[in-house]
Amino acid sequence: MNDFPGYDETHEQTMRLYARSLPEDHRRRYAALEALKIGYGGIAYVARVLGMSRRTLYTGIQELESMGEGDPQDPQRPSGEAHRVRRPGGGRPPLIERQPEVNATLTDVLDAQTAGSPTDPRVRWTDLNPMRLTQALLEHGIRVSRNTAATWLEHWGFRPRALRKELITGVVDPVERDAQFRHIAALRRLARMKGAPVFSVDTKKKELLGRLHRRGRGYGTAAQAVYDHDFRHLATGRLIPHGVYDVRLNQAFVTLGTSRETSAFVCDAIALAWETHFAPLYPNATELLLLFDCGGANAARSLRFKEDLIALSQRVGLRLRIAHYPPYTSKWNPIEHRLFCHIEQAWSGLILETPESALKAVETTRTQTGLKVAARLLDKTYELGRKCSESFRSMKDRFIRHDARVQPCNDVALRSTL
Known part of the structure; x- marks a missing residue:
């Protein structure tokens, strides 16, 4: 023993x-x-x-x-080869090789459940998933596992794929769109030579306030409880985050509105950003270059927005140079990928119960490349449906000078005095 x-x-x-x-x-x-x-x-x-x-x-x-x-001076590995761990030829051959009729049945099932693009032969899709494929093959007397069915689908090129937003709903001339981008680049170079500020301006998506779920995670000793549904009536309010991003200085000012996104709100947010943050940085500025998206409250063809811009020019005492990005290219606006993405990370996993809590998180937004963000609340009520005044329609050309029609959106220069 x-x-x-x-x-x-x-x-x-x-x-x-x-x-x-x-x-x-x-x-x-x-x-x-x-x-x-x-x-x-x-x-x-x-x-x-x-x-x-x-x-x-x-x-x-x-x-x-x-x-x-064997030779005791040169013992061999069990595989018989010095570079192999296992013997070659191990394992059962695949089912399709052992039963060739399975391949024909699989082809018939996939062909019956597959559709394709009429313009691109490479794009095909099927309503089958591994479980449904195993059930369809079982009806033909072939029993396989879900893993095997998934392997067969991948072999045929079918994988889980998300829908991709690429189709344009309107009519876009790529030549005109490229010309507009080149025009904006030229305006930015000219502003840099003059020492004029270049501001990328946009409004981020609206945020609901309250104990509602937000994507992301934060550090804590235990998970915080929020409502199990994100119904709008559970919200205690909403925020309209508006950003003004200085392309050259890598600084931003965010205005958190509590009312509505209107052209008046956009102009008030720009004025607040200039008066409280950017004016001391540009004491000799006589002109601002503002980069906008083509639609929304700051739409390129909105006379109400242009009327508010003239009031903004008079308020700050500066000439405004306006440039709109072409339709369907809003993600090329620098503020989208240089500011808003970092604000979203700052709010990740946080409960935005009050405007003050959201403001505090925005003010802590920093990046290793030097981004600095200042923020203010704008608790002012804005009304929807406001129309352009008739007096402005009759005399707008005295204030506005349009550029050549480079794209469906006209860039303009506005002056504050006649």
């Missing part, structure tokens, strides 16, 4: 660590050698310590015994 009590915990941990460093065939022969050294009960003990099955240890013992049959 073997009275071997077992190694101490430190030695067992060393055995496990060393075994994990070995390839598969060396690992089982090492385990077999340890078991043979212990003697009776060694196989059960080593199998428990190293987490192996007894069958694996028996295989290792057989390999140790067969190593002496």
Whole structure:
């Protein structure tokens, strides 16, 4: 009877660590050698310590015994080749190779459940998933697992794919769109030469206030509880985040409105940004270059917006140079990928119960590339449906000078005085 009590915990941990460093065939022969050294009960003990099955240890013992049959000066690996761990040719051949009729049945099932694009032969889709494919094949007497069905779908090029927003709903001339981008680039170079500020301006998506769920995670000792549904009536209010981003200085000012997004709100937010943050940085400025998206409250063709811009020009005492990005290109506006994405990360996993809590998170937004963000609340009520005045329609050309029609959206220059 073997009275071997077992190694101490430190030695067992060393055995496990060393075994994990070995390839598969060396690992089982090492385990077999340890078991043979212990003697009776060694196989059960080593199998428990190293987490192996007894069958694996028996295989290792057989390999140790067969190593002496060849050249003792040059023992071979069980695979027969120095660079291989396992013998070639192991495993069952795939079902399609063992039963060729399965491939024909699979082709018929996929063809019946597949549709394709009439203009692009590379684009095809199917309403089958691995589970439905296994059920369809089972109706033909072929039983396979979901993993096998998923492998077959991937072999045919079918993978889980999300819909991609690429189709344009309007009419866009790529030549005109490219010309507008070049025009904006020229305006930015000209403003840089003059020392004039270049502001990228836009309104971020509206945010609901209250104990509502937000995507993302934050550090904490326990999860915070929020409502199980994000119904609008559960919100205690909403925020309209408006940003003014200085392209050259990499600084931004965010206005958190609590009413509505209107052209008056946009202009008030720009004025607030200039008066409280940017004016001291540009004491000699006589002109501002403002980059807008083509639609929304700051639409290129909105006379109400242009009337508010003239009031803004009079308020700040500066000439305004307006440039709109072409339709369907709002994501090229620098503020989108230089400011709003970082604000979204700052709000990630936070409960925005009050405007003040949202404001505090915005003010802490920083990046390693030097982005700095200032923010203010604008608790003012704005009305919808406001129309352009008739007096402005009759005299707007005295204030506005249009550029050549580079794109469907006209860029304009506005002056504050007649």
